[in-house]
Amino acid sequence: MNIERMRGDVAEALAEVAEEPAAFADDDNLIELGLDSIRLMSLATRWRAAGFEAGYLDLAMEPTVAAWARRLEASNVVEERR
Template sequence: MSDNDTTATPLTVELIRADVADVLGEDPQDIPVDENLVDYGLDSMRIMALLERWRRDHGTTASFVDLAEQPAIEAWAPLLGAAS
């Protein structure tokens, strides 16, 4: 996507899951959507990296605090504007 492109690709639950798996070095199927991702090794630096990726690539406006308060994909999906 170019800097001039104002149409961001919408996030989906599966894309969030794949991105989380990517930063954790895991297979997406091994990342549950309904469990605390901190238990799987997700730390604040990785949350920030994911958030920056989603802001850049998908135009999300969620904050770090939003994601850190509820570190589960199913909680993040509505905050990130993810389609089902």
């Protein structure tokens, strides 16, 4: 999985909860923008299936694309070392 897919998935999830989803920056708090727990769980499940090593609580603790991208990079480094 890559960050572009992550951004697209987040935009899709936000579109489901907001009549007019605003553009979001990588450091915006996605919960404050309307991302609810159900959609956050859905993203976590989808991304775990794609190999992203993060669960719901990991995502909820720091709900920004920037934080998730850092976690994705860290998990990719671990994968490369294996």
